[in-house]
Amino acid sequence: MTATKGLEGIVAATSSISSIHDGVLAYRGINIDELAERASFEETAYLLWYGKLPNRAELDRLRQQFSDYAEVPEVVLEQMKLYPQTANTMAVLRTAVSALALYDENANDNSRESNQLKAIKLQTQIPTLIAAFARIREGKEPVAPLKNVSIAHNFLYMLTGEEPDPIAVRALDQALVLHADHELNASTFSARVTIATLSDIYSGVTSAIGTLKGPLHGGANEAVMIMLAEIGTLDQVEPYILKKLANKEKIMGFGHRVYKNGDPRAKHLQNMSRQLSILKGDSTLYDISVKVEQLVTSQKGLKPNVDFYSASVYTMLGIPRDLFTPIFAISRLSGWTAHILEQLEDNRLIRPRAEYTGATNQKYIPIELR
Numbered sequence: 001m002t003a004t005k006g007l008e009g010i011v012a013a014t015s016s017i018s019s020i021h022d023g024v025l026a027y028r029g030i031n032i033d034e035l036a037e038r039a040s041f042e043e044t045a046y047l048l049w050y051g052k053l054p055n056r057a058e059l060d061r062l063r064q065q066f067s068d069y070a071e072v073p074e075v076v077l078e079q080m081k082l083y084p085q086t087a088n089t090m091a092v093l094r095t096a097v098s099a100l101a102l103y104d105e106n107a108n109d110n111s112r113e114s115n116q117l118k119a120i121k122l123q124t125q126i127p128t129l130i131a132a133f134a135r136i137r138e139g140k141e142p143v144a145p146l147k148n149v150s151i152a153h154n155f156l157y158m159l160t161g162e163e164p165d166p167i168a169v170r171a172l173d174q175a176l177v178l179h180a181d182h183e184l185n186a187s188t189f190s191a192r193v194t195i196a197t198l199s200d201i202y203s204g205v206t207s208a209i210g211t212l213k214g215p216l217h218g219g220a221n222e223a224v225m226i227m228l229a230e231i232g233t234l235d236q237v238e239p240y241i242l243k244k245l246a247n248k249e250k251i252m253g254f255g256h257r258v259y260k261n262g263d264p265r266a267k268h269l270q271n272m273s274r275q276l277s278i279l280k281g282d283s284t285l286y287d288i289s290v291k292v293e294q295l296v297t298s299q300k301g302l303k304p305n306v307d308f309y310s311a312s313v314y315t316m317l318g319i320p321r322d323l324f325t326p327i328f329a330i331s332r333l334s335g336w337t338a339h340i341l342e343q344l345e346d347n348r349l350i351r352p353r354a355e356y357t358g359a360t361n362q363k364y365i366p367i368e369l370r
């Protein structure tokens with residue numbers, strides 16, 4: 001038995017949710033480029049869950065459900081007030097989602113109907129949890145969700161309690177579409193492994209949140225912003241990046257396990273970043289980002305991934321950088337839960353083997369002789 005490090009190239013599941021072929025990403029067969037331009041996040045979530053785009057009545061019903069279930073149990077908000085104000089926001093989200101399960105009497109019902117409803121509830125409650133913590137840690141009361149607005153609109157509204165700018169709503173909505181699913185990425189795999197033991201959807205999502213948190217995966221968007229802030233000015237790009245590369249450090253937001261010729265989502269986020277910088281009349285962050293890209297591509301042949309330009313986009317939307325990865329989770333919740341539903345439709349325990357490289361034929365030594 002020979003191990004494949006990082007399971008690279010191993011096909012570990014069948015799935016009809018999203019595909020990556022020749023550098024093209026599609027959800028249910030629809031090219032992401034088209035969805036990014038034309039679909040709302042609500043339509044995208046429906047597409048991932050139900051396998052087709054919703055008609056008007058179906059979309060209205062989903063939107064209504066998102067409105068109906070956006071509030072979270074008061075007890076969970078009260079618990080959040082006891083979390084340390086400085087807690088890592090992904091750890092907060094992981095804990096709060098896990099707590100939601102305690103107050104859902106159907107948490108352990110693994111029927112398709114029950115899990116679909118829980119996916120819808122989590123989709124609309126996770127933004128509420130994130131926005132609530134962002135306020136609680138500043139000593140402010142959480143803002144109750146609005147009725148009949150999009151997930152993107154509601155999230156921005158709940159952060160500040162003010163009506164968000166329509167341009168910001170559209171930008172966030174598009175970012176949510178772009179991050180919604182991505183075949184067997186690490187966090188989705190984690191969700192599938194968990195649910196394949198016939199655990200419950202909250203456990204699957206909690207596993208996935210913990211996996212997304214790491215900087216080699218979803219945590220890279222926050223790490224990119226830390227890097228851009230450290231760079232600070234255009235003239236510092238070259239010395240900063242060259243030093244990192246000389247030290248064999250990774251440049252966050254670059255490289256990908258599957259895409260070797262560029263991530264098809266990155267160009268949309270770059271466009272958004274450019275447009276927002278024009279609207280703001282300040283292109284510093286965008287210009288630094290472009291220069292970093294030019295240098296990393298010329299020096300290492302690495303292209304930006306989805307996390308690179310999302311950092312400048314979210315910053316220009318006025319979002320604190322430790323909410324970037326939680327925003328990724330808002331979007332990817334749709335993909336995680338679609339994969340959980342798919343896994344349960346034709347389930348088998350996921351249990352690979354390990355190539356043993358340790359000692360053999362050892363004897364037990366009594367403690368007094370060690």
Ligand SMILES: CC(=O)SCCNC(=O)CCNC(=O)[C@H](O)C(C)(C)COP(=O)(O)OP(=O)(O)OC[C@H]1O[C@@H](n2cnc3c(N)ncnc32)[C@H](O)[C@@H]1OP(=O)(O)O
Pocket residue numbers: 006215216217218220249250251252253254255256257258300302305306307
């Ligand atoms: C939503 C997402 O999860 S997208 C990915 C987000 N993560 C990041 O942006 C973090 C930075 N990128 C990386 O760490 C990697 O490119 C990953 C984790 C995305 C992919 O990892 P892997 O497929 O395992 O590639 P691996 O890390 O083995 O890299 C292969 C080679 O390219 C180099 N490399 C890969 N990415 C980078 C990078 N961002 N900066 C510098 N060098 C890199 C590695 O050092 C390695 O070089 P070597 O062969 O000389 O040792």
Ligand SMILES: O=C([O-])CC(=O)C(=O)O
Pocket residue numbers: 179181182184185186217256257258305306
């Ligand atoms: O697929 C991956 O390995 C990481 C990624 O881009 C994603 O999860 O969106």
